[in-house]
Amino acid sequence: MTELTTALAHPDLAVDPATGFAVFLDFDGTLVDIVARPDWVRVEPATLDVLARLRRRLNGALAIVSGRSLAVLDQLLAPHRFDAAGLHGAESRIGDDVWCGSPVASPLRRAVDELRRRFEAEAGMLVEDKGKAVSLHWREAPERADDAVAAMSAIVADLGGGYRLQRGKAVAEIVPAGASKGVAISQFLAVPPYRGRRPVFIGDDLTDEHGFEVVNANGGLTAHVGAGPSRAQFRLASPAEVRAQLARWAQGEPIGLAPADTRTETSHSPTESL
Numbered sequence: 001m002t003e004l005t006t007a008l009a010h011p012d013l014a015v016d017p018a019t020g021f022a023v024f025l026d027f028d029g030t031l032v033d034i035v036a037r038p039d040w041v042r043v044e045p046a047t048l049d050v051l052a053r054l055r056r057r058l059n060g061a062l063a064i065v066s067g068r069s070l071a072v073l074d075q076l077l078a079p080h081r082f083d084a085a086g087l088h089g090a091e092s093r094i095g096d097d098v099w100c101g102s103p104v105a106s107p108l109r110r111a112v113d114e115l116r117r118r119f120e121a122e123a124g125m126l127v128e129d130k131g132k133a134v135s136l137h138w139r140e141a142p143e144r145a146d147d148a149v150a151a152m153s154a155i156v157a158d159l160g161g162g163y164r165l166q167r168g169k170a171v172a173e174i175v176p177a178g179a180s181k182g183v184a185i186s187q188f189l190a191v192p193p194y195r196g197r198r199p200v201f202i203g204d205d206l207t208d209e210h211g212f213e214v215v216n217a218n219g220g221l222t223a224h225v226g227a228g229p230s231r232a233q234f235r236l237a238s239p240a241e242v243r244a245q246l247a248r249w250a251q252g253e254p255i256g257l258a259p260a261d262t263r264t265e266t267s268h269s270p271t272e273s274l
């Protein structure tokens with residue numbers, strides 16, 4: 001009682017309510033704008049600064065949850081090294097504890113070779129080899145979308161039960177079957193500094209729906225970036241709006257999302273056409 005009275009009398013000693021939250025952020029299309037090629041993405045120094053300050057305010061409970069690998073996230077977010085789940089949850093890191101899942105399997109290597117043989121010479125097509133996952137991009141060849149999805153589906157079927165297809169924005173990806181952003185966020189929420197906190201997750205794509213489901217089920221806050229159906233409770237218009245929201249939280253504004261952001265179609269389920 002004495003401690004509480006002291007804290008109320010001296011606001012500097014009061015616990016920041018932000019420490020009751022854990023913030024999870026998707027990367028492409030959420031923190032940074034979508035661009036023509038994955039390797040063209042750059043993170044503004046101001047965004048890095050906001051992330052670092054928000055992490056400090058949350059006493060460390062901030063993680064990037066991405067389809068990118070941890071290694072690529074570290075390059076893009078340098079000089080910082082954030083907690084992160086990479087490859088749609090196939091690998092993750094909290095502090096110095098790294099979990100890399102199963103080793104790179106040779107059948108996937110053969111799949112990468114096949115994709116390169118079939119698509120790499122085609123204008124606008126891009127094979128992104130991520131080690132334990134592979135993406136086939138058609139952002140600059142939209143007319144090839146159906147063929148690309150058909151080829152990726154056939155390859156996943158040939159690989160057997162160890163892999164699944166993850167659709168995304170102008171991309172189809174082959175990822176380890178057990179990996180998802182929902183599983184990754186659940187794992188984070190089981191350990192410090194995330195354990196016991198109310199999760200917040202912001203994302204823009206189909207892969208993020210797994211995360212929205214888990215965060216909604218844990219009484220958290222979810223926001224979908226951009227238009228379209230989603231299981232998320234709120235909407236933010238663009239990555240620029242996400243960055244502005246994060247900047248306000250980093251400056252000390254209460255963590256939360258304004259009613260003005262509320263979606264009108266909260267119960268809609270996303271489809272593969274997103």
Ligand SMILES: O=P(O)(O)OC[C@H]1O[C@H](O[C@H]2O[C@H](CO)[C@@H](O)[C@H](O)[C@H]2O)[C@H](O)[C@@H](O)[C@@H]1O
Binds near residue numbers: 034067135170171205
């Ligand atoms: O989960 P995320 O962090 O959102 O990562 C999802 C995929 O993002 C990247 O591809 C997407 O962004 C590219 C750059 O803007 C864009 O060119 C592409 O069309 C998008 O699909 C990344 O290349 C993938 O590895 C991630 O899985």
